[in-house]
Amino acid sequence: MNDFTYFAPTKVVFGKGAEGQVGKLCKEQGATKVLVHFGGGSAKRSGLLDRVCAALEEEGLPYVTLGGVVPNPRLSLVYEGIELCRREGVDFLLAVGGGSVIDSCKAIGYGLANDFDVWELFDKKRAAAGCAPVGAVLTIAAAGSEMSDSTVITKDEGELKRGYNSNYCRCKFAVLNPELTYTLPEYQTACGVTDIMMHIMERYFVNVETMTVTDTMAEAVIRDVLRYGKAALEDPRDYRARAEIMWAGSLAHNGLLCAGGPNGDWASHQIEMELSGMFGVAHGAGLAAIWGSWARYVLDAKPQRFAQFAYRIFDLPQTGDPTVDGLRGIEAMEDYFRSIRMPVNLRELGVGELTEEQIDELAEKCTYFGRRTIGQFKVLGKEDIKAIYRMAQ
Numbered sequence: 001m002n003d004f005t006y007f008a009p010t011k012v013v014f015g016k017g018a019e020g021q022v023g024k025l026c027k028e029q030g031a032t033k034v035l036v037h038f039g040g041g042s043a044k045r046s047g048l049l050d051r052v053c054a055a056l057e058e059e060g061l062p063y064v065t066l067g068g069v070v071p072n073p074r075l076s077l078v079y080e081g082i083e084l085c086r087r088e089g090v091d092f093l094l095a096v097g098g099g100s101v102i103d104s105c106k107a108i109g110y111g112l113a114n115d116f117d118v119w120e121l122f123d124k125k126r127a128a129a130g131c132a133p134v135g136a137v138l139t140i141a142a143a144g145s146e147m148s149d150s151t152v153i154t155k156d157e158g159e160l161k162r163g164y165n166s167n168y169c170r171c172k173f174a175v176l177n178p179e180l181t182y183t184l185p186e187y188q189t190a191c192g193v194t195d196i197m198m199h200i201m202e203r204y205f206v207n208v209e210t211m212t213v214t215d216t217m218a219e220a221v222i223r224d225v226l227r228y229g230k231a232a233l234e235d236p237r238d239y240r241a242r243a244e245i246m247w248a249g250s251l252a253h254n255g256l257l258c259a260g261g262p263n264g265d266w267a268s269h270q271i272e273m274e275l276s277g278m279f280g281v282a283h284g285a286g287l288a289a290i291w292g293s294w295a296r297y298v299l300d301a302k303p304q305r306f307a308q309f310a311y312r313i314f315d316l317p318q319t320g321d322p323t324v325d326g327l328r329g330i331e332a333m334e335d336y337f338r339s340i341r342m343p344v345n346l347r348e349l350g351v352g353e354l355t356e357e358q359i360d361e362l363a364e365k366c367t368y369f370g371r372r373t374i375g376q377f378k379v380l381g382k383e384d385i386k387a388i389y390r391m392a393q
Contacts, residue, residue: 001211001260008254009258010147011173012246016085018177019137022052022094023059025173029133031092034063035085037105038096039070043139052096052137064088069097071283072154072161072276073104075119082111082118085132094167095136095171099143102136104170106151109134113168122153122162124368135174140184141246142192142284144199144253146174153213154277160365161277174250178242187231193229196249197222200286202266204309205257205295207302207377211260218257219312221248226313226336233340235308268294269377271388274362279351288342289349293391295330299323301378306330346392359389 013021026034034056036049043049049065056063060389066081082088085108095105109132111118121128136146145151149170152163181189187327225248231241251257258264271294272286283288299306300323307322310329334344343349354362363385366374373379380388 001209002262006259007167008147008170008256009167010027010171010254012147012176012250013173014176014243015285016177016179018175018179019048019051020055022135022137022175023055023057023061025135025175026056026061026092026094029092029135029172031061031133033088033090033321034061034092034094035081035088035090035105035107035108035214036063036065036094036096037055037069037081037101038065038067039098039101040067042183043067043096044184046180048051048139049096052094059139064090069101069104071100072280073100073107073152075107075153075155078104078107078111078118081105081108082205085112091132093132093134095134096139098138098140099145099255102104102134102138102143102145102171103151103153105134105136106131106145107153108132109169110151110164110219118273119153119155121164122151122155124371128164128166131166133172134169135173135175136171137180138246139180140188140192141178141181141249142195144196144249146171146176147250147254148234149255150253151330152273159277161273163273169255173229174251176246178246181242181246182237184236186236187282187285187341189232189236190229190342191282193225193232193245193340194284194288194337194342196245196252197225198268198284198291199224199249199252201291202269203261203264205298205305205377206258206262206306208262214257214259214261221251221257222313224248231341231342262376265375265377267298267380270366271362271376271385274366275346275349275351277365278358281349281351285343285349288337288344289346289351290342290388290392292330292334293388295333296327297388297391298375298378298380299326299386305377346389353393361387362389
């Protein structure tokens with residue numbers, strides 16, 4: 001096992017009506033003018049945006065608003081937000097939405113705190129020296145960005161989807177009211193459930209000795225997400241189910257569930273990110289479509305890990321052959337994805353059959369044009385990545 005430093009400074013305010021505290025929370029952070037950043041019309045239609053703005057007004061905090069965040073948030077809107085904040089003297093950024101809105105807010109924060117083009121962070125050409133403070137009112141349990149150190153942005157030109165990680169961007173606070181997720185469409189809920197599990201599984205499937213207590217926590221959270229994910233889909237207004245999923249989403253991506261091991265594998269995410277960039281697919285659905293092919297491709301690197309997953313997550317019997325048992329665990333995971341109407345291949349994802357030219361372009365972008373390999377469980381180069389795309393069709 002590895003030595004580690006666990007750092008999770010985000011203050012979590014969890015419960016019904018928690019968004020009413022947002023004004024006080026911003027003031028606690030020393031805010032004097034706030035950017036309220038959001039996505040489409042749902043925040044307005046639901047009345048959430050009005051409630052958030054009213055909470056700021058109660059504390060005497062002036063604010064400006066910027067909507068328009070889309071899934072796979074765009075660099076062009078980040079630039080617009082940076083300009084707006086500088087012009088208006090904004091010193092605190094408040095995301096009202098899901099992971100895309102939070103990531104867009106974090107990227108704006110990086111742009112405000114660094115005197116170079118913010119894309120250079122995502123293109124791995126520069127390192128951040130800071131980030132303007134960010135808070136979040138979460139409306140979708142999925143990405144875990146409300147407690148994570150990560151930000152993912154898509155460059156409009158070339159459809160390049162890139163991530164950047166540093167502790168500077170961790171939210172100062174996260175407001176989690178499970179009731180705000182009641183009206184999510186079934187597909188969005190299922191994508192969120194998938195994303196949460198994948199954040200844990202990326203950390204779980206590593207090819208080194210791990211800490212038993214960390215494994216046990218990870219397995220427990222995965223099992224609960226399997227259970228409560230289905231419950232939320234059966235009854236969207238089941239508060240217990242929505243609450244369990246929302247808290248699991250935060251725990252899945254705040255660093256706790258990889259303590260004592262490496263940071264994770266992340267190959268499935270990196271392979272999927274290129275699909276999202278090229279085809280605009282929902283992130284959770286793309287992960288479900290890729291994961292089984294990745295898992296089969298790397299199974300031989302450490303079949304015992306997949307066998308453990310099969311025994312502990314799905315209570316499958318042991319045959320004595322870890323490769324057979326591991327494969328059964330992969331199949332059980334795919335069966336679960338199907339049960340919540342998630343795709344398990346690119347055809348079901350709606351992408352269709354990729355051409356060899358598309359496969360080559362996706363793999364080239366995934367390796368940053370030959371500048372990197374991906375994965376920890378099994379290190380993957382360009383030809384490996386191309387093979388996984390082919391398997392996933």
